[in-house]
Amino acid sequence: MQVDSLLARLDDMVAGGESFDSVLETAVRGVHELDPRFDWTGIYELYPDDVLRLGPFVGSPTDHVFIGVGTGVCGTAVAEKRNQNIPDVRRISNYLACSTETRSELVILIRSGDLIHAQIDIDSHQVAAFDDRAVADVQRVADWLARRYQARGACPGR
Numbered sequence: 001m002q003v004d005s006l007l008a009r010l011d012d013m014v015a016g017g018e019s020f021d022s023v024l025e026t027a028v029r030g031v032h033e034l035d036p037r038f039d040w041t042g043i044y045e046l047y048p049d050d051v052l053r054l055g056p057f058v059g060s061p062t063d064h065v066f067i068g069v070g071t072g073v074c075g076t077a078v079a080e081k082r083n084q085n086i087p088d089v090r091r092i093s094n095y096l097a098c099s100t101e102t103r104s105e106l107v108i109l110i111r112s113g114d115l116i117h118a119q120i121d122i123d124s125h126q127v128a129a130f131d132d133r134a135v136a137d138v139q140r141v142a143d144w145l146a147r148r149y150q151a152r153g154a155c156p157g158r
């Protein structure tokens with residue numbers, strides 16, 4: 001799927017009054033289908049206790065359902081308030097392995113300015129899978145989702 005079609009589909013869902021959870025699930029599935037190099041795609045939502053909690057995902061189940069801010073690639077993105085594009089996770093000491101096959105990982109924050117709502121996390125079995133085009137596409141979906149999080153009242157539980 002192309003990102004334009006995905007965003008149009010998400011707009012239609014909102015216009016049709018679909019639930020936030022359905023929209024989120026469709027977004028995750030849509031992102032996963034943007035690129036065959038995406039082997040695991042999920043959303044982690046940031047809760048007020050500074051813990052990321054796994055939301056909808058596509059791919060193998062992971063043990064990392066809760067991740068503290070500052071822990072792993074996902075928690076580092078929040079702590080540093082910066083997206084993470086890790087070309088080779090084997091070179092990262094602060095990395096939480098979901099699959100031994102994962103080689104590269106992308107975390108794009110879903111944020112409204114300094115307020116972080118959640119993040120899109122993608123793993124690939126290929127080294128350096130996330131080129132500029134992939135990053136830009138995922139960023140567009142993250143920015144779209146940030147507006148939905150903002151509209152429903154900031155972070156989950158906040």
Ligand code: SME
Binds near residue numbers: 042064073096098105
């Ligand atoms: N690798 C992540 C953990 C999440 S799994 O990739 C699904 C991390 O280091 O934070």
